[in-house]
Amino acid sequence: MNKEFILRLTKYKRLIHKLKSLGFERVFSNNLGDAIGVTPALVRKDFSTLHLSGNKRGGYNIDMLVEEFDIILGRNSPQNVILVGCGRIGQSLMNYPGFVSDDIHLVAGFDLDPINVKDSTSIPVYGMDKLENYVTENDIKVGIIAVPGDEASSVLDKMVSVGIRGVLNFAPVELKCQKYDCDCPCVIQNVNIGLELEHLFYQVSTQDTDFTAEREVKDKKE
Amino acid sequence: MNKEFILRLTKYKRLIHKLKSLGFERVFSNNLGDAIGVTPALVRKDFSTLHLSGNKRGGYNIDMLVEEFDIILGRNSPQNVILVGCGRIGQSLMNYPGFVSDDIHLVAGFDLDPINVKDSTSIPVYGMDKLENYVTENDIKVGIIAVPGDEASSVLDKMVSVGIRGVLNFAPVELKCQKYDCDCPCVIQNVNIGLELEHLFYQVSTQDTDFTAEREVKDKKE
DNA sequence: TAGATTGTTAATCGATTAACAATC
């Protein structure tokens, strides 16, 4: 539900997998908290919310956690993703090494431009007309958009209409799913590189300068 | 300070620029709130925090807002960024169209591998040995990391040591600035594509299924 | 047993919102 909460889940899961590979058999809430940067109380609260229980003295069983987190995070169903837009950004995603280690499979690419429709990599690239069939036949739920900004919105509509429920958008426009409004059946995550950089510039410029000082002055007044 | 707050600032700024280009001369807190999806009260609070004041009946002056936001977000100093790692991801960033529209200038690339050191695009690519000189001479504060995961950490150290204060990391490892600990002089923003996709899978899988239901049952008990 | 750790409740904290006096 909550974004921070989901982020923690993913971190727990990764950490737990690492601990298991190191041979740990149990772990305490304070270890987990230290490692992901939260208080032990929050770890226990989160686990309690997820109905994961530990032993009053022995902490949490690693094997149980691994198993439960795989269920919670849907790791037992295949993590298949398609990509729409196989230009430069799309092509680098097809070669992104992070997917392999995360057990996410980029299974197919789609593109309007026939120039990009080729099997230059190990991932097949089809024309947009094949999208609907592929998605329904392979029960794909998540897709990546890597098309130019002006095509992004219509590509999104198309994807939603064929059944995609989650979208990671790299096009430099902020996409929202408007069709079904609030009750939108598609989750969209925008990765806006320009926006991220603007954040950074702002943070760097205010890191140790007047703005912080101004706020402190203001805070003291209160 | 607050991440949400900074995100809003960037949204305000973009919106205000758009409104100015449409010929608006003033705008009200409720217009701004509607457009960026927050309450008018929060808009007024934010503006108040930033010492931006409006007229009791005439709203906020667009020209004033444009000018002030450019100052607040550091838009009057050049938004120059360097890139370390000019492999596939790096190269697609060099061609990323979002930078142009955001007025961010990717001014140079650096790479360890001499194969990537060439001027294939309009942006020059240097060897890593040139990094320090370039950064100091051009007073660069922000950089992008697009190297393989196992090189990311040492590249970060190098960048921080030559004076980079903000980093956008595309390597599939979560980077933290450890050297100076909490008092870290470098802000790091990790763009972890695998993590984003995992979020999506999780959200899609729980969108309308048991987990939400379970929580609701639990909430009712309370 | 004594010590340690969970699970949960109540307190805290911070961000957002509602409400309204001030005023253009």
Place this chain on the structure above:
DNA sequence: TAGATTGTTAATCGATTAACAATC
């Protein structure tokens, strides 16, 4: 003036944390 909008205070809300009883 009457109406509309700001600026700010107090209330609300939700998430995090502290604390501690239960218990292994």
